[in-house]
Amino acid sequence: MKKRWLAVVLSAAMTSGMLGSLGVKAAEIDFDEEPYEATLMYWVANDARDVEAVEEEFNKLTMEQLNMKVDLMPVTLGTYGQQIQMILSSDDKLDIFPFWPGSMGTYIDADYIVDMSEYLEDYGQDLIDIIGEDDIMCCSMDGFLGAVPSMHERTNPVYMVMRTDLLEESGFKAEDIKTIDDMTPIYAKLKELHPDMVMYGCVNSMTYPVVIFSSLFDPLGDNNFGVLMDEGQTTTVTNWYETDEFMNACKTMYEWNQAGYTSADLATSSDGGESLMRAGNLFSFTTYGKPNTKVEKDSMTGYDTTCVQITDDLCCTKVTNSVCYGISTNSEEPEKAMMLLNWIYKTKEANDLLNWGIEGRDYVVTEDGTIDYPEGVTAENVQYHQDFGWAQMNQYNSYIWKGNSPDLWGQYQEVRDNAVVSKAYGFFFDPTNVIDEIAALQTVSDEYLMSLAAGALDPETTIPEFNEKLYDTGLQDVIDEKQAQLDAWLEEQ
Amino acid sequence: MKTKKQKPRLTWTTFKGYIPLYLMLLPGLVYFFINNYIPMAGIIVAFKKYSKRKGIYGSDWCGLKNFEFLFKNDAALIIRNTLLYNIVFIILGMVVGVALAILITDVYSKRCKRLYQSAILLPFLVSIVVVSYIVFAFLSAENGMVNNGLLKALGLPAVQWYAEPKYWPFILTFVNLWKGCGYGTLIYIAGITGIDPAFYEAARLDGASRWKQITNITLPCLVPSLITMTMLNIGRIFCSDFGLFYQVPQNSGALFSVTQTIDTYVYRALMSAGGIGRSAAAGFFQSIVGFILVMGANFLVRRISRENAMF
């Protein structure tokens, strides 16, 4: 048994060595051996009524093409965080699983994930083609390839989402809005017309000064302690919280807060701008944008919205690796897991099953090639419907939901191609050496950031206090460590 | 009360008589062994650089490195908060619990008695996350009952509750009492109903006032229960109800100076750093302090009255 398996690996290695980019071919899969049983954990939006039928369909494909039996393990984000630690530290069956890149340092340290670079060349050629070498490197920490990024958007520009009816009423036009400060006169006008309405609101982690990270600077890793300003066009690591940009953003928010444009609860809000707008009392909110933002927001808010991009498109490591799929050390045969992952990325049917369920039952293809619910099926009674492409493996290689442009993925690609690319694109900071400092800094930032960003505190006095505390807690050490790692990385490039 | 009993020598024949009792203890002891003692060995991971491949027991030792993050930021403030809140909670919980228990047992009408008992236990049914929603419904600056209903009606200016640390020691104490006092009260009610009514009968014949009866009979009879409860709480004096200090203040940064406790700090710190070594270290730190305090308290109780010592 073992020997045969070894032979497969060797032959795979040899062929891939000889044939290069042709990658894994079905011919190399030994269909005589016991099918490998793989467990695939992936993120979903909801608990579907029927996962079993999807799993069955999925297994038909994998048995036929890979000689593998796959146990599907969909998890919602609400429970994922509390379960994953335990599964990883136990012997539970797990091959492929998603995680946040912020955990990668710890996961490598604790031996939770497999270094995929060992297998990528032999079993993941399609991954390299699909994701692109540059993008894959965003998941590589110090030479350890902990995961591969999912095919979600590669830039996170900030969009301002407004109710179109109110915008028209204010007399302003979408073209008038270029930056966040252009909103102030609109709010002033509308506040006069609708004194009871909230002009600007969202979840506290989505306020403008918090979300601009991915368009103003490269945060070099999971947190903003030490960043590359100028959209990552410099190579000197500096403190974001000391910059004029941060000060100005907070000042704008403070001004709005004082003028009553924002909800008084913004600093602790856990309600999304989408829900607040749907409830009818909100004019606008900020969000990360992508080409189909308007379609999504219209459906979420129930209003016709106007969505305006107010920051640039910037490609940085943090955005690319924000959702990634790795291989757990619990996997009995990591190379098989790699084959499976490779197969999913390149197989349209696989992605459709995971995201949209079963054709005919959960969706039907419409004339323009997009998909929709079948007759009589609605969001309330559909058996399996996730619409969670950003968190799954390869949404580019699957159907597009009705209402979106049939060329959506082309639009995504266009944005990516025209974006500014940070000089540190592909550099992934390893926090292990300063992890205690970062832990403590995180509590300092928790103390100030949300309140400042919501305009609840006067930035003139509070930001200096905030920075002082950051430096007291070891910010400089983290900046120095980042600079050292970045310099070493740049040298290598 | 202090009768120095002479310890009988343990012989097989006397021991044999106790075997039924040991058999009654056995299932529980086995359960504790499995559920608590076996996993307790995992505490050593607090002193290790954990690696899955090497396992909890095989990982390399790393001294006290996992404890370092606990003392990186404002450790004094965090420990102060944890201790002060717990001391206040212990004392108030005891006073209010006993007072309510006495009042309820004194109520003459059976129906009212039942009503009160159910009422004080109701908040106990609600999880702390839900409590945080209820508190928010009252204190939300924009939509809250207090700002919109009460303060407006009184003509007072609205208060940004979630940005004003000065109110929170009181709010948290109140919430804790509201949610938790039913638990203690119930135990004390059970304790009071266990008191021999003959004592009260005798006191009444002597013409003792109700107050006298309480101080001379009820309270002394409750002392063992009170000591037990206090000891149990002292053992957890470095721990705090995470939900109460994290979810109820809506994780509001502006309130950290009065809401940051060891548990919330550890949670926030480990959000980014993670690692089972660090969380084990934090747990061990809390336990060892509790352990030392309980041993000390038990020693004191033993000196005063052997009867009432925990062990």
Next chain:
Amino acid sequence: MLRTKSNIRYQAIINTVMMLVTVIMVAPLVLLFISSISSERSLLVNGYSFLPKELSLDAYRYIFSNRQTIFRAYGITIIVTIIGTTCNVMLSAMMGYALSVRKLPFRNIINFYIFFTMLFSGGLVPSYLMWANTFHIKNTLLALILPNFLLSAMNVILVRTYYTTSIPEALYEAAKIDGASYLQIFTKVVFPMGKPILVTIGLFSGLTYWNDWTNGLYYINDPKLYSIQNLLNKMIQDVQALQANASAAGSGAAMQIPTVSVRMAIAFVAILPILIIYPFLQKYFAEGVALGAVKG
């Protein structure tokens, strides 16, 4: 108690105080219920109020859109609570009794052994490793019953304290002279006499089982075995996660949930059955109390 003038006044005072306490205890829960039947719009625009502007059952419609799942989950919780609580009370009573016998050799060591479990814990991971990998209880009903709650040191200690203080040692002696064995003393004398405390810890244990969602979270993946708290907690968590990730999530349908009132409704659905059965429990409870009162 005699109906003297001072007694009547005393009753009036304590009833007033207790009425006030009752209002303080109950009012927030009333607000919880009213918020759950208020429309999302009236909560976000008009604010929370005992007299909402607009009523709506959307939140409940959302929760009960999966009726079958909810009722199954209630069933699971009820089974688990009954089994778990019964075991907990029996074990606590037996241990508490044995440890209340003052002459029991090694009593102090055993007391310490029990108390120690309250102070130190190995943490979630080692506990999970043992139950999941050694005992293989994952995805079985046992997973909801066995870990953590089958017996708690707190309950053992409470029972022990109650037995030592409320049951005079002379009673044991007398029973001994009558030739009763320890077991007989327990079943005939101590168990019935200790009813108040057993009802109390039974209530605690029952509530613990009822309210627990952690065991389900860690050990149950099979939706057929979800307990009600698991299900509801998952709903809350998922709604929250979707809110926080709304900018990334395409899931329009998932975002149409009335989030604020749903949270309230979920909380109410979780405690509703207890509110319904509580009066019946109360009967036993009051009986226990009465038993304690007449025993002297």
